[in-house]
Amino acid sequence: MVNTKHLRSDFLWGGAVAAHQLEGGWQEGGKGVSVADVMTAGANGVERKITDGVQPGLYYPNHEGIDFYHRYPEDIKLFAEMGFKCFRTSIAWTRIFPKGDEIEPNEAGLKFYDDLFDECLKYNIEPVITLSHFEMPYHLVQEYGGWRNRKLIDFFMNFAEVVFKRYQNKVKYWMTFNEINNQTDYDNGFSLMTNSGLKPQNGENMEKTMYQAAHYELVASAKAVKLGHQINPNFQIGSMIAMVPLYPATSKPADVMKAERAMQARYWFEDVQSNGQYPLWLQQYQANQSWNLDITAEDLQILQQGTVDYIGFSYYMSRCVQAHEDEPLSYSYKEEKDGVPNKYVKASEWGWQIDPEGLRYAMNWMADRYDKPQFIVENGFGAIDQKESDSSVHDQYRIDYLKAHIEQMKLAVTEDGVDLMGYTPWGCIDLVSAGTGQMSKRYGFIYVDKDDEGHGSLERSKKDSFAWYQKVIKSNGENL
Ligand code: BGP
Numbered sequence: 001m002v003n004t005k006h007l008r009s010d011f012l013w014g015g016a017v018a019a020h021q022l023e024g025g026w027q028e029g030g031k032g033v034s035v036a037d038v039m040t041a042g043a044n045g046v047e048r049k050i051t052d053g054v055q056p057g058l059y060y061p062n063h064e065g066i067d068f069y070h071r072y073p074e075d076i077k078l079f080a081e082m083g084f085k086c087f088r089t090s091i092a093w094t095r096i097f098p099k100g101d102e103i104e105p106n107e108a109g110l111k112f113y114d115d116l117f118d119e120c121l122k123y124n125i126e127p128v129i130t131l132s133h134f135e136m137p138y139h140l141v142q143e144y145g146g147w148r149n150r151k152l153i154d155f156f157m158n159f160a161e162v163v164f165k166r167y168q169n170k171v172k173y174w175m176t177f178n179e180i181n182n183q184t185d186y187d188n189g190f191s192l193m194t195n196s197g198l199k200p201q202n203g204e205n206m207e208k209t210m211y212q213a214a215h216y217e218l219v220a221s222a223k224a225v226k227l228g229h230q231i232n233p234n235f236q237i238g239s240m241i242a243m244v245p246l247y248p249a250t251s252k253p254a255d256v257m258k259a260e261r262a263m264q265a266r267y268w269f270e271d272v273q274s275n276g277q278y279p280l281w282l283q284q285y286q287a288n289q290s291w292n293l294d295i296t297a298e299d300l301q302i303l304q305q306g307t308v309d310y311i312g313f314s315y316y317m318s319r320c321v322q323a324h325e326d327e328p329l330s331y332s333y334k335e336e337k338d339g340v341p342n343k344y345v346k347a348s349e350w351g352w353q354i355d356p357e358g359l360r361y362a363m364n365w366m367a368d369r370y371d372k373p374q375f376i377v378e379n380g381f382g383a384i385d386q387k388e389s390d391s392s393v394h395d396q397y398r399i400d401y402l403k404a405h406i407e408q409m410k411l412a413v414t415e416d417g418v419d420l421m422g423y424t425p426w427g428c429i430d431l432v433s434a435g436t437g438q439m440s441k442r443y444g445f446i447y448v449d450k451d452d453e454g455h456g457s458l459e460r461s462k463k464d465s466f467a468w469y470q471k472v473i474k475s476n477g478e479n480l
Helices: 068-082 107-122 138-144 151-166 180-184 189-196 206-231 253-275 280-289 297-305 356-369 396-414 464-474
Strands: 012-016 086-090 126-132 173-177 236-243 246-248 310-315 319-321 374-378 420-423 446-448 460-462
Touching: 012 068, 012 126, 012 374, 068 107, 068 460, 068 464, 107 126, 107 151, 126 151, 138 151, 151 206, 173 206, 180 189, 180 206, 180 236, 180 253, 189 206, 206 236, 206 253, 206 297, 236 253, 246 253, 253 280, 253 310, 253 319, 253 356, 310 356, 356 374, 356 396, 396 420, 396 464
Parallel strands: 012 086, 012 420, 086 126, 126 173, 173 236, 236 310, 246 319, 310 374, 374 420
Antiparallel strands: 446 460
16 A cells, blocks of 8 residues: 655664674774775775785775774764664675684674664664675685685674574664676676686686676675564665666667666666566576586576565766667676766766666666566765865755755656665765775765865864755755
8 A cells, every 4th residue: 555645754864884884993892894894095086996915104094984983883873863774884794704714703893883872872863774785795705706606605604694693683674785787897807806806817718707696796785684583573775786778879779778688787687586587588698608607506496495575776977878880789787887978967077977867767677577676775975075164065956966866756756656665975074085084075964074085183064965864854845
């Protein structure tokens, strides 16, 4: 039964972050080195680099983050002041299993999240927890080759079981892998490392490796869903995908087919997580390659048994694709990569096309395809903010972006009947950007005094968007 007049009365308004982008304390409480700890900051057009272990003399922004590890009581208090009903973060796998392959968990790490969740619950803020958000133990990359190795399923399950049991009375909402579908871009070393701990090896067919690694992750995800429900039947365990709708540049049939293929190549992950099976085109494609992937009958059964309770997704932008003459259609992410600008929408300084209607379109597309509730667990506007001498930040551009997206999200609910659980804008407090490793690409309602070289007092201050979002939450989205 749909109630299409308003957002749910228990709508989960909040904000989202990920452990490695804000906690810092990278060697405290017995924490091990994660893949995020070996990533430098990019600067002046130079991309951030993944180094071979932590190397002296280089700057690794995630090592300190914004020192949330020590300052979280102050930050959670500010979230409570904004009226957050929930707070999405992740558990750093390396705090619980520093290397990833231990049998016994690290008690100091478990205690940290006990305290963090208690602090949230003190204000009636529900923790929404991602198990793996771009931060797997680096040891698993070096020793086992990351997710190309089936053993990772057991290591992940050990981690999932420990945290599900430990926090079963504190956390109800979970997600397995953050933006699991980003690795479909198997030419991109950053996505491969953050999603699956994959370093391309000489002569390796990375497309094949991606499909293998993704399969193991999907099996691990399904197993975790199943186990979580056994531990606490009230758990709500979701998938998490990067939702970037792909439009044909024109109505030319070849462009339309290309956009369809690009959507298939990006969203088959959700087909598996929501529908419990590989889509036909992908079964056919993999068979045609004669790759002999390690996909067992038992795996396929697990995928069916561990479908998710809801679809968590990020939404920042849409993209446009255009077919090239005489170039056959491929079955890969390459269809999306050679995208063309959409002349009907503007883009951010980082070229991310701003398309609020695309959010409504995407929500409808998913509602038609998957019979699941949805949860917008990331959305936001990365921008360079100007802090004034009185510590104020006038970020009207951020308010405009969020307002336009909330309007479209509401239409998807009130006009189109999409079942939406909540909305947690990304980087509710400024943090280290995942893509650039810089602080200057900011998303927060709360400004953090720190620059791209790591200098600053780490002092927190409210931006204009803070009071605006407080008002939005208070009115359950009626007063924008
Ligand atoms: C998503 C990630 C986040 C986050 C966000 C913004 O892909 O899930 O971790 O960082 O994008 O990206 P960026 O930090 O590169 O601006």
